[in-house]
Amino acid sequence: MSGVERNDEGVVNRAVDWVLFDGSRWAVAGGSLLPIVVLLGLMAGTDLLVLDDTEPLLFLFSAIVGGNFTLLTVVLSVNQLVLSRQLESPGEVRDRIGSVHDYRDEVESHTEGVAPVLPPEFFLRVLEGARRQAQELGGLVAGRSPDPLREDVDELVETVTAQIDRSRELYGQSEAGTVEVLVVALETNYAMQIRDARRIKRHHEAELSEELRERIDDLIDSLEHVDVARQYLKTLYIQDELARFSRLLLYVGIPAMFVPICVLAGFTTAPGIGSTNPFLPALVVASIVVGLLPLAVLFAFVLRVASVSQETIAITPFTMAQQESEDRSNGSEDGHPGS
Template sequence: MQERASDARLKRWILLDANRWSIVGILTISFFAMLVAFIAASPAPVTILQTESSVNFVFSSLVTGVITAVTLILGINQLVIAQELGPLGKQRNRMQGAMDFRQNVEDVAGLTVSPTEPATFFRALVEASQKQADTVRNAMGDDTTGDVREEIEKYIDDITDNASDVSDQLKGTEFGTFQVLNAALDYDYSRKIHTGRRLQNEYRSSLSEEVLNEFDDLLDILRFLGPAREHFKTFYFQWELINLSHAILYTAVPALITAFTMILFFDPRFVSGTVLGMNTTLLVVCATVTIGTIPFIVLLAYILRIATVAKRTLAVGPFTLRESGESEDIHWEE
């Protein structure tokens, strides 16, 4: 995915790869540092902070914001839970749909029983596409030569190399971590479907019936990767939203306690002196404001990754919604 995307490595690390609590820590420290720098550079920061009305106003607003955030998270939880509730008929249809899909995957991938773990299930599909690509290569034999063989060999090498990398990434991963979905995003099945269909149609007259049939089997396997990835992406979003709810609730309690303490007990007149040349009152207020904003920072850190994944996977099938840097030709029937 890094090779296909134009994003800088640091941007991709922040949006996708980094542990969300690491991003929370970085954003919290950055917020505190910028807040101290901004107030220290203002004309009269200490004078403003020495008025109780200013402190009360700030933390009263934080209390309202934190309570609103908790209410929002409860609403999100209700949406996630609502998807799992339903009458017996609906649950039976969900079960039947899942079993039918697994049976279809077993048929096209040559599996006796498909794995139950999402990472292993997706790895089985990826490795099946790799094996079928090698089968297409072997089916060509010595009869297919020239540009036809060169293009198909290049296509097969792309599938096998990509599948090998993704399979290695999926080994040992557990669902609930981003590594599973991250590896799934690295397998560009939609471009492979498009390229495979183009090669199959363009060189149909130059390929034997056996090669064309093996090509059909390869495309069938690739077509299952889209629904499988979207299914696991749905599970991941639900999992991540539940983790977000926990994180917001865990951080909301200390944020509220800090805000109420500052409103009820803080008196700027009793805070004096300096720390590292900075006014103590300024540092105390900035630190407590930062603690009060941690629930919003947690929300930002989680939503950044969820929104990024959603944007990169909007289309199911051979559609490219990002800038590829290449112009695509239109292939007309002759």
């Protein structure tokens, strides 16, 4: 996955974004195990890992096997969650399709042409439609002499345009997959701009022409469509990510169970093997790492799913203080017209 730099404030912030959103889950899982590998390797190389008494290792590997049994039951729970969203009656499927078509029709009424069917292109079309509505709104007041209404509209248009341009820039950096475009969607929170548009309608009600009022309503609708698309992208992503997570957890879970069980069997049948086999420390280190693989995979996937959910927890017309703080740090200052 290509890096989508959501925050340009420094290397640390980019590294955090890579771990939380952009990075390969295999790389994140491997990175979480790296300190353990290094520490155990140093212990084995400096004779700090003494294996004359194998009884502590029996307890350790027994705990790993028992923990992995518990982790693998997570696969069943995750699959039940995914299946519960996909097993529907024909009537429920028809209702879902109808609601999606209704939403597409609303989007197409504010954009040009037929909306794309792929989520990345569809989301970009929604963004472009909102930008076009903002530009048309700005064009209606461009001929007015400077006054509070024009200043408020110009500030709103400038803010919306800047945020959408930022999202389009991030979209250009990504590989345009569902996960990548969702990372871009995390930047799109227009609750403040919708509030400002409604404030303009209220504070300048006497000065607004019918056409200007309709354009403001169209802009509000377009920004709400962006949020609907963002939440739908999140739903698609989480379903896909949970299904992939359950499959990968099974892949790593089988060797993570088999290897520690073999080590346990070896220690049980040959209790004094630790003092006679020079390769045993390396074998123990490798077995511990393999046994911890399911936990590392769980950490990597849950970290991203939880981060995405936190970033998209608020829906229009609400926002979170954390989201607004991140928007300002990325150079998108909020306008507050008509105060």
